[in-house]
Structure formats: structure tokens, C-alpha cells
Amino acid sequence: MSQRITVIDYGMGNLRSVAKAVEHVASAQDEVLVTDDPELILNSDRVVFPGQGAARDCMAAISGHHLNRAVLEAANSKPFLGICMGQQVLLEQSEENGGTELLGLFAGQVRHFPGGVAPDGEALKIPHMGWNRVNRQTDHPLWQGIDQDSRFYFVHSYYVDPQQQDLIAATTDYGVSFASAIARENLFAVQFHPEKSADDGLRLLKNFVNWNQ
Template sequence: MAQSIVVIDYGMGNLRSVAKAVEHVVGADDQVLVTDDPQAIHDCDRVVFPGQGAARDCMAAISDHHLNQAVLQAAKEKPFLGICMGQQVLLEQSEENGGTELLGLFAGEVRHFPGGRGPDGELLKIPHMGWNRVSPSREHPLWSGIEAGSRFYFVHSYFVDPEEKGLVMATTDFGVTFASAIGRDNLFAVQFHPEKSADDGLRLLTNFVNWKV
């Protein structure tokens, strides 16, 4: 059956790359729409919520596009994939700029990497940028066909620290062990960029498109 997938456009995020990657894995009759229209988000079958940049700017952009409620409703009701900042803003607050209020879907804070040195003594540069291993914490349909410890592409200086540890779907090490994927019910959100993560990233997007919630 044909389905519609919305990539939410609030003026921030790598929208072109995300949309192209999703278009690459959908069925021939499926529709991928990049939009900031709350009604289109309400009417679609699946939602991808990407983002990048600063948390305060991101929240301002979401508000300017009148998307707060549309995003929260979709995150509660539809197959929903958050990417990078689209994961972080689901929590309550970020340490950025002395404290930035987020959407508050999940209790917890977005924290800045402490830096320091890695297990081999290498200096850890912030932002965390490049390929790193993702270790699933539990089975999930979005990990289907992806080997544990596969590498995905990251670009970020902050990481999510949810209060409910049962939300953690995968972890990654970068000076600290952080939640690189979280999820519950119909929602799955990742810190890395599947659209930049070669075959495993495309496999994750394929799994999302086919996810039976």
C-alpha cells in the first residue's frame, strides 16, 4: 500500500540529503514530502524530524513555523524518526547557552561532551565528528539487518541523557558512554546521521519505512 512520509522543514537541518535518502528507499508509489505544514504532518503516514545547529535556534525555528504541537502529536501517534537535533529537542532541557528549554516529550537533559582522552589516549575533539560504533542496547525492528557495533556518522557537541534508561536503544563511546539512539512505542530517534552513513544508514531508513508499529 502506498504511503506518505513527511520530512519536517522548520528551516534547519540537512533536509535535502535526508529527503533524498528517504526517497532512495521508499516504494515506487510512496510519496516523500518536505513541508512545514502542520496539516500535512497530521495527515501523513510517517514522519522524519531532522535537525542540526544550536538548540536555542532550533526551538525558535520550530516555534516560528508553529510546529510545536504538530511535532509532539506526531511523536505520540505516528511512526516517527528523529535525527540529530531532531533527537535532542525531544528532551526537556539542554545545557546549551546556560539552559535551553526543549519540547519536553521525555524527561532528561542534553549535556555537553566533557572532552578528555579516549581509550587509546587520543585527545577527544569537540564536536564529536566522524564515524563511530553504535551498540544496540536491545532488539528493535530498526536494527534489522544491521550488525551490532556498526559505524554511523556523527556531528554533535551535545548528547541526550534521558531519565528513563529504558528509552535507550543504543549507546556509543566518546569519552563517555552516551545514548546514540532512544525509542518508545512508535518513536525512534538517533544522534547520528543515517543519511550520511552509507549502507547501514540506508538500511535503517528502509527499516523505518517498513516499520509496522
């Protein structure tokens, strides 16, 4: 059966790479649509919410495209995948710029990495950029076929700190142990970039496309 998979376009994020990766793992009958139309988003079967950049700019772009309600309704009603900033803005507030209000779907803060020193004695650079291990905390369907401690690609200076610990679907260590994936019912969101994470990233996207939650 064919389905429409919508990638939300609010002017920020690596949208084409995400859309191409989703097209690669979707069936030939599926439609992958990049759009900022709230009606199309809410009439889709699945929604991907990517993003990158600064939290304040991201929130301004979401509001400017009149997408606040559509994002929240989609996150509460259909299979929904948040990527990078698309994970962070689901929380209440970011430490960026002395405090930036976010969408507030989940209680919690988005915090700046403290820096520090890696086990090998090297200084931890901010942003956290490159490949790092993801330690699954749940047996979520989106992890199917992905080994424990598989490596995914990250680019970020902030990380989510949800108030509800049972939201955490995976953790990653970078000076601190942080939530690199969160999940609830129909929603899954990751800090890393599956579209840049080789075979395991494509497997996660394929699992999302086929997810019957």
C-alpha cells in the first residue's frame, strides 16, 4: 500500500539529503514530499522533521512558516521522526542565547556541552562533530537490525536533557552521557543524522518508513 511521507520544510536543515535518503529506502509506490504546507503535513501518513542551526533562528523559521500547530499535531498523531534540531525543539527551552523558548512538547532543557577531556586525554571539541557510538536503552522497532553501540554521525553543540527519563531511547557519551534518541508512542527523535550515517542510518530510516506503531 502506498503512503505519503512528508519532510517538513521551514527553510532550515539538510532537507534534500534527508528526502533523498528517505526516497532510497521507501517503496516505489510511496510519495516523499518536501513541503511547508500545514494541510499537506497533517494529511500525510508519516512526517520527518529535520533541522540544523541555531534554536532561536529555527523557532523563528517555524513560526514564520506558520508550522507550530502542524508540527505539534503531527508529533501527537502519526509516525513522526525528528532529526537533530528537529529533536531539540520538541523540548521546552534551550540554554542558547540566555534562554530560547521551544515548542514544549516534552518537559526538559536543551543544554550546551560542558567540554572537558576525552578518555585518551584529548580535549573535547565543541561542536561535537563526527562519528560516535549510540547505546540503545530500549528495544524500539526503529533499532531493528542495528547493533548495540553502532556509530552514527553527529554535528551539534547542544543536547537534550528531558525531564522524563523514560523518554530516552539511546544515549551517547561526549564529556557527558546525553540522550541521543528519545521516543514516545508514535514519535521517535534523534540527535544524530541518519541520512549521513551510512548503512545503519539508512536502516533506521527504512525502519521508520515501515513502522507500524
